[in-house]
Amino acid sequence: QTVVTQEPSFSVSPGGTVTLTCGLSSGSVSFSHYPSWYQQTPGQAPRTLIYSTNSRSSGVPDRFSGSILGNKAVLTITGAQADDESDYYCVLFMGGGSWVFGGGTKLTVL
Amino acid sequence: EVQLVQSGAEVKEPGESLRISCKGSGYDFSTYWIGWVRQMPGKGLEWLGFIYPGDSETRYSPSSQGQVIISADTSISTAYLQWSSLKASDTATYYCARRVGWQVDYWGQGTLVTVSS
Numbered sequence: 001q002t003v004v005t006q007e008p009s010f011s012v013s014p015g016g017t018v019t020l021t022c023g024l025s026s027g028s029v030s031f032s033h034y035p036s037w038y039q040q041t042p043g044q045a046p047r048t049l050i051y052s053t054n055s056r057s058s059g060v061p062d063r064f065s066g067s068i069l070g071n072k073a074v075l076t077i078t079g080a081q082a083d084d085e086s087d088y089y090c091v092l093f094m095g096g097g098s099w100v101f102g103g104g105t106k107l108t109v110l
Numbered sequence: 111e112v113q114l115v116q117s118g119a120e121v122k123e124p125g126e127s128l129r130i131s132c133k134g135s136g137y138d139f140s141t142y143w144i145g146w147v148r149q150m151p152g153k154g155l156e157w158l159g160f161i162y163p164g165d166s167e168t169r170y171s172p173s174s175q176g177q178v179i180i181s182a183d184t185s186i187s188t189a190y191l192q193w194s195s196l197k198a199s200d201t202a203t204y205y206c207a208r209r210v211g212w213q214v215d216y217w218g219q220g221t222l223v224t225v226s227s
Binding site for chain 2: 034048055
């Protein structure tokens with residue numbers, strides 16, 4: 001069974017840029033996986049940031065952007081702020097109506 | 111204003127049945143997919159499946175197939191997630207979410223289900 005992979009943790013300095021990745025244990029991520037990205041802080045419901053690789057959800061600042069880089073989907077956060085400290089999850093469409101989350105990346109801003 | 115409002119927290123014993131709900135408002139409930147997501151304590155997110163309320167077409171993830179039932183009642187704009195026999199491993203927070211195309215745009219607030227003897 002193919003697993004969606006993410007870095008378990010990452011850190012970024014305030015004002016810095018960070019790129020989080022979303023890959024597959026077997027194969028490459030492509031536009032046809034329609035990658036999406038979600039932010040979740042403890043005790044809160046997830047918030048959708050990016051869908052269909054690079055479309056921002058309503059109200060999401062343009063500091064957040066998505067793309068495909070090499071064989072992975074990536075979420076780039078520029079000008080990191082303290083309240084960007086959250087868990088970030090990617091989701092890939094695996095066909096047959098099946099959407100699969102990655103394990104999530106815990107982002108620390110310090 | 112679009113809202114998804116979920117039912118309150120539940121405490122159940124193993125073997126009991128349960129149905130939790132997700133009520134949509136502010137939009138045509140029949141024409142948007144509703145999905146359910148599980149988050150076990152301290153763990154990540156997992157899609158369980160989706161339902162299209164207009165015709166009740168349902169898609170389950172491989173791991174949730176046969177473990178839960180997803181349904182909807184368009185007359186009261188409500189989607190459901192149900193179990194016939196709960197296990198301790200069903201302890202989790204469950205979220206519903208609205209999907210349009212490839213975008214999940216609205217989320218419910220979550221329902222905590224605790225299964226313990």
